[in-house]
Amino acid sequence: MKNLKSILLLVVLTFIVISCSENDSLVIEPIEAKTISNLHAPQEQAGHGQPISGEFTKFSFKEGKQVTDDNWDIAFRGLRVIINGGNKYGLTDEPERTGNASLAVIKSPFKDVKETPTEDKFKQDANGVYAITSDGGDDWYTYGNRIVTANAGTILVVKTIDGNYAKMEIKSYYKDNPNTITTSSEPRYYTFDYVYNPRVGDKSFQ
């Protein structure tokens, strides 16, 4: 009886192992989750009421890092987030839109965004309109008690200039993503998680 049990167990285990390895043989190109920390997005302002100026900090999902040429997907300056697609909003020192990137905002936990939303959700910047708030929704942050907090569950899905898809979650606006933000925390340092699908046009994030 005891033997029979052991054999049964062995059979089951073997089955599991085999089925796992079968899965493994269908390996897809890895879609990795990455974190960018302390992406500095400074801004300049001559005085209260004066227009905000300065270079935007550009980011490419394909490169996985900050870029300085026109091959950017998304860019940051202070609290402002723009996408490389559409037209200029009309800001000082705003970069030309050289690509056809677009952006959709989804309310969801990061891990639950398993594929891209429908095409109509993707928006581009335009004169007087930011892609990120064009749906009439909230921005990626909340400002209160003189502190900027990144909204939890606000996921940005980006269609890059090359037609790839990436999802990102901004987690912090302050240097080193402190657990307790105070008015003396150093602002304009973005920390965000992202998942980039290297296969062009593939809408899956898993």
Next chain:
Amino acid sequence: MILNRKWLLPLIMISNIVFSQKKEQVKKDEKLDEVIVTATRTKRQLSLVPMPVTLITKKQLQKSGSVRLRDILLEQTGIVMVTDFGNSEGLQLQGVSADYTLIMIDGVPIVGRTSGNIDLNRLTVNSIKQIEVVKGPSSSLYGSEAIGGVVNIITETPKENQLKGNFQLLTRFGAKNELDINAGITSKKDKLGVVADVNLNSSGGFDLSPETENITTYPHQNFTGNLKVLYDFSENLKGNISQRLYTQNQKSAFGNNTQRDWNFSTNWNHRINNSWSIDYSFYGTQYKAESVFNNEVTVFDRSLNRPEIKSKLKLKNSNLITGVGVNFDALLRSEFDDKKKFIAYYAFAQYDFNPLNRLNVVLGARFDNPDKYKSAFSPKLSARYKINNWLAVKTSVGTGFKAPDFRQLYLNFRNGVGGYIVLGTQAIHDLYPNATGLERIERELKPETSIGYNFGFQIKPINNLKLDINLFRNDISELIDTFDTELNPNELNLPNNTRVFSYRNISEVYTQGVELDVSYKLNHNLKILGGYQFLDTGDKEQESKIKNGEIFIRRTSSSSSEKLTLNNYFGLANRSKHTANLKLFYENFEHNFSANIRGIYRSKYALFDTNNSQGIIDNYDKFVSDNLQINLTIDKSFKDFITLQVGVDNLFNEEGVENSNNFPNNDSVLRLGRIIYSRIQFNF
């Protein structure tokens, strides 16, 4: 801090008079003392009333070394002191915040709230006979603001042929420098009774966070004078006039703050026959605060005048109370255009009867008909059933309400820099009668209303042990909150992008829990009192948002977002799930010596949403950590003439410094450190 000289002279005079009096022996009958008036507006034995009531006796006040009302209330089960921003502190009862709790002296309310709180340090405990706390809604008797319950301070009343006086001096040092001097006299001879008290209190202030620029509390000195004169014109007509004046002066870095609180009340009891009597009373009070900030004077001048007629009819096995009155409320505030007034007529009735030998039922209702907001009807039903000699069950269901306050109707606040304005509902209608979308703002706000349920047992299994268990639930609806009216600023001649806020009846919250009180007399000398409250609170709209999966949180700053589930919902701000107290009173009658040790515990609580989940507090927010404060008092009497007392508050110096990491620059999360005090009291 040296007391103002002009007070010293009359003080010395009074104390001289008091010293020369001869002592009158008054036998204390403890059972007789356990009579309360707040629950039913009639004299009732504490153990027999059908509502949950806490009684704090004068003896307990004195033995605990209390100076101001705050000191004693925070040691009671189910009462939590909550500090709001700006260090205004208020009393939370059954999880209901201070705005919704009535603080009264002899049955009439104290006015003048700061951020919704009555400052309990305004009230000296010296002229107090006892404090009665009725939990759960009591608007059926007391009208507006009696949602969480009422705290009623009962002042001394002289007994026949009584003459007693006291003079006492208290100094506190350690974390807080304070001097409290009190002289009082209580006398009754033939038809004339007098109760007079003078209290002087001054403090050097304190700063919980010396590293920051802000001072937590600036030095102050204040004066309280009470004078009550009672006269029995005949067996059938008795009258009294009572006055209280409180003034405080506080010097801050920006200027001077003064407060003046004046109460006047008179009551005439006319006994028509053995079963019917009528009380004619008038109450007037004014609270005026003036503060100077950058040479600009801000005024807050609140007054209430209330004539009332109350009839009491004693029938066989029952009694009926009926009453009518008018509230004339007024407020003048720097942020208002002019003086604002409310007039509200009210009528109430209460029938207290015993349908069965073991069953007592109290049925009451009140109708308030105000001129500036919608009317309120507040019924209440309470019952107590004695099952046997050691077990009784109590239950009550009642409604409470809180009238919209002046600010919610009349505020006219303009923040030029911030790009927003806040207008009261009537102010916005008066200023912009033709604005598009004005119909979104109701001119007449509804009162905030509640239904409260209490259900409890009184158990007395053995002679020395008393156990009280009470389950409670309060559903508060029509809570008034600010909202963005989305009115077009251009149409209102305001700068572009100005957001216009006003008020509306919006949210619904609940508080529920269990309260447990134990009193055990070990022997003649030793008594243990224990109390515990479990509290669960929530906002119904927040809960439905969580259920719908609309709320996201991040557990820490580096974790990914997730949907908040109801298991991780913590409830309302400033609510601790567990609060408890344990007190040990020892009395040595042979050597006139007594000592007690009191521990007060409060579990962790949140101040606000710290992880950006739409204002919702969840288990991953930052909390003010739990704390336990131990207080110790020892006193010794010499021939009943002199009592010496020494005590330590916050024996283990629990200052809550660990909270500074989570809540920097916020003094409300810090606590006063160890305070040592001594008191000398002369009794006559």
